[in-house]
Ligand SMILES: Nc1nc2c(ncn2[C@@H]2O[C@H](COP(=O)(O)OP(=O)(O)O)[C@@H](O)[C@H]2O)c(=O)[nH]1
């Protein structure tokens with residue numbers, strides 16, 4: 001018997017492709033967000049509400065990851081987004097390779113922002129880096145307030161958590177402070193916003209956050225270009 | 230739920246390694262899986278059996294080391310099982326916590342019969 005040492009992350013191949021994607025996105029100067037949540041938390045609704053507020057001045061692409069239908073893609077197209085649907089055929093998450101394979105079909109050069117709506121699932125997508133700038137976890141008030149502790153890995157990697165459906169809070173037992181504290185413990189760098197994608201409360205702060213991130217990304221871009229000359 | 234695709238990623242790494250040992254039989258695969266890594270060891274073993282039962286790795290054993298999810302308080306330096314520290318350090322109440330272990334999903338080594 002012989003031992004052969006490997007010492008690798010099982011997803012090292014995904015990680016490698018994610019790095020390539022990140023480089024492609026950076027070269028195109030586009031801000032990329034990977035949106036992860038349980039089914040029904042409001043990912044598509046948030047995209048619709050966001051597009052209503054920015055689609056006139058910014059070019060937005062959406063990559064829709066879904067098990068089968070094109071319904072979400074139709075919804076965001078109706079609000080002015082371009083983009084593409086990836087049907088995972090039952091798969092519970094997007095991978096860096098699936099994103100890589102559709103990049104050629106997207107006009108990244110003219111785009112400002114790419115939103116990736118991951119397959120509705122709080123578990124599986126969390127370990128697959130897609131090459132995004134921002135990993136956004138969306139939680140909704142109706143899911144209960146015990147989620148961060150139950151799914152530590154997703155919050156550990158997230159740069160933004162959005163607590164959606166704040167309009168429903170008066171009707172629910174939901175300890176917002178506890179949720180925010182649990183997220184802070186898991187990841188002190190994770191920013192937290194509260195909003196109602198449907199009713200509009202808190203949407204302005206989110207749009208400001210997005211614009212700031214885009215400006216920061218472009219800042220990196222120009223200083224990078226300057227360094228390059 | 231994604232154990233099947235984790236299993237396939239693992240097998241690609243295994244294949245690449247076994248190519249360097251032609252004729253060898255793979256006896257054991259050693260993994261390290263954190264409690265917070267969203268991988269269910271039982272499901273991973275099931276997936277592995279289903280995928281490998283009629284190939285060269287039929288009968289290979291998947292040895293999974295569970296790594297506990299542990300948080301360390303940056304203020305007082307003490308470590309706790311994550312459940313105890315999820316709302317702050319039980320010892321000094323700080324919420325400046327770092328995850329010390331429990332998110333691993335690593336392939337460590339193979340045992341082969343040459
Ligand atoms: N009350 C309320 N309902 C919402 C809100 N956001 C989304 N929803 C509803 O939640 C359901 C699922 O939304 P959807 O965007 O399809 O979720 P997805 O599966 O994460 O894409 C729909 O019925 C939405 O109208 C919100 O802020 N408040």
Ligand SMILES: [Mg+2]
Nearest residue numbers: 043044072117
């Ligand atoms: Mg949707």
Ligand SMILES: [Zn+2]
Nearest residue numbers: 302305318321
């Ligand atoms: Zn402490």
